[in-house]
Amino acid sequence: MQHFVLEQALNFLIQNGDINLKPLDQKIIRFSLKDLPLEVDFVCTNNRIFVVNDINNVSDVDIKLTANVFFALFKGEDLTDLLKQDKIIIHGDVKTAQLLVDMLQAVDIDAEEILSQYTGDIVAHEIGKITGKIKKITQESSNPLEALKDSVSNFLINPSVSKTYKNNKH
Amino acid sequence: MDNTTHFGFKDVATEDKQGMVRGVFDSVASKYDLMNDVLSFGAHRLWKRYTIASSNVKTGDKVLDIAGGTGDLAIEFRKKVGDSGQVILSDINAAMLGEGRKNLTNKGIFGVDFVQLNAQYLPFKDNTFDCISIAFGLRNVTDKDQALREMHRILKPGGCLLILEFSTTDSEFLKKFYDFYSFNIMPKLGEIIADDKDSYQYLAESIRKHPDQETLKDMVLEAGFGFCEYHNLSGGIVALHKGIKA
Ligand SMILES: C[S@@+](CC[C@H](N)C(=O)[O-])C[C@H]1O[C@@H](n2cnc3c(N)ncnc32)[C@H](O)[C@@H]1O
Numbered sequence: 001m002q003h004f005v006l007e008q009a010l011n012f013l014i015q016n017g018d019i020n021l022k023p024l025d026q027k028i029i030r031f032s033l034k035d036l037p038l039e040v041d042f043v044c045t046n047n048r049i050f051v052v053n054d055i056n057n058v059s060d061v062d063i064k065l066t067a068n069v070f071f072a073l074f075k076g077e078d079l080t081d082l083l084k085q086d087k088i089i090i091h092g093d094v095k096t097a098q099l100l101v102d103m104l105q106a107v108d109i110d111a112e113e114i115l116s117q118y119t120g121d122i123v124a125h126e127i128g129k130i131t132g133k134i135k136k137i138t139q140e141s142s143n144p145l146e147a148l149k150d151s152v153s154n155f156l157i158n159p160s161v162s163k164t165y166k167n168n169k170h
Numbered sequence: 171m172d173n174t175t176h177f178g179f180k181d182v183a184t185e186d187k188q189g190m191v192r193g194v195f196d197s198v199a200s201k202y203d204l205m206n207d208v209l210s211f212g213a214h215r216l217w218k219r220y221t222i223a224s225s226n227v228k229t230g231d232k233v234l235d236i237a238g239g240t241g242d243l244a245i246e247f248r249k250k251v252g253d254s255g256q257v258i259l260s261d262i263n264a265a266m267l268g269e270g271r272k273n274l275t276n277k278g279i280f281g282v283d284f285v286q287l288n289a290q291y292l293p294f295k296d297n298t299f300d301c302i303s304i305a306f307g308l309r310n311v312t313d314k315d316q317a318l319r320e321m322h323r324i325l326k327p328g329g330c331l332l333i334l335e336f337s338t339t340d341s342e343f344l345k346k347f348y349d350f351y352s353f354n355i356m357p358k359l360g361e362i363i364a365d366d367k368d369s370y371q372y373l374a375e376s377i378r379k380h381p382d383q384e385t386l387k388d389m390v391l392e393a394g395f396g397f398c399e400y401h402n403l404s405g406g407i408v409a410l411h412k413g414i415k416a
Contacts, residue, residue: 046326046328048228057396
């Protein structure tokens with residue numbers, strides 16, 4: 001669900017020209033949180049971003065951080081500052097990481113809400129807040145209502161967290 | 171080599187299955203949309219909406235909907251890709267495609283191309299499509315692995331495959347309810363509304379024979395896709411698999 005919201009929001013921005021994805025083409029950027037069982041891969045390809053969860057593919061950049069630092073990034077905290085303070089560890093090209101972080105900050109999504117699934121169930125009023133954010137993003141859209149309906153239908157169906165691991169039977 | 175396959179719970183000669191599936195959809199075509207709404211309590215619309223939202227399809231994209239039937243997905247994809255894009259609604263069955271054409275015209279949707287094809291043999295060049303979808307169709311295909319390899323071949327690198335299909339629920343309660351519903355109520359409703367008990371008996375059986383979530387995910391990866399993840403919908407009664415060509 002959190003992947004879905006992020007993916008929708010990022011691709012909305014890409015489609016509306018606010019983000020140039022060319023420098024990130026064919027890159028896989030992995031965020032791993034040290035204190036939550038969460039790993040998110042941002043796969044940049046074919047002019048769009050897929051937000052998936054796949055530990056078996058090799059990533060170009062690995063970003064390790066705590067949940068708090070992750071939230072701070074979304075709130076506009078400077079990546080270089082966080083790097084200097086050793087609050088974030090990056091393996092791979094820092095410039096690529098910076099590009100993605102810029103993008104996440106542009107999305108203006110409340111990461112704490114998105115991650116609340118990992119700290120407990122999302123309750124109804126939080127759902128409202130997330131769709132509110134999407135609404136904000138889609139204000140310029142020719143069809144904001146559709147974008148909203150898409151995200152709301154997701155909650156009605158209530159999909160569980162996906163399992164993606166290649167050759168990893170549960 | 172074993173040249174039998176399943177048609178619902180029956181074993182039939184592999185070369186006969188496609189014709190038998192055609193018989194089912196010839197028979198249900200005219201009542202298909204009504205039956206879908208009744209049998210799923212309208213939920214198929216939500217499952218499809220989620221599929222479209224997950225597709226990442228945008229203006230200018232080329233999309234192929236396989237086993238597209240009456241065109242629910244094609245209609246929404248057409249709205250997303252705009253005039254600069256292309257949507258192809260395809261199905262093996264002429265009667266279902268005919269219903270699709272009627273449906274689109276009635277809804278004022280134009281600019282969708284129609285192609286009659288078998289999912290196992292896709293008459294397109296390599297690396298053609300940004301997105302391929304198949305909703306409630308894969309379980310009817312005789313050689314699913316071959317169909318998946320074909321889909322992989324004609325997707326562009328970075329292209330996305332969406333498979334929406336009935337699947338397996340972990341919940342004992344849902345399982346019991348669902349078994350009772352599909353083997354007792356579904357064929358009965360098929361008989362009352364569409365005067366066709368056998369086709370709906372087949373549909374119920376074919377759902378049980380379809381690979382579960384993990385097996386299908388492995389099949390998608392085996393066909394060459396770089397990523398595959400799935401989301402359970404309605405407790406796993408339905409699952410959406412999303413594969414990305416690396
Ligand atoms: C249950 S309907 C689904 C229609 C539509 N996608 C929907 O979700 O409403 C299954 C469709 O699969 C088609 N089909 C069956 N076997 C096929 C094959 N081998 N290749 C392409 N289409 C096939 C049938 O003709 C039928 O229209």
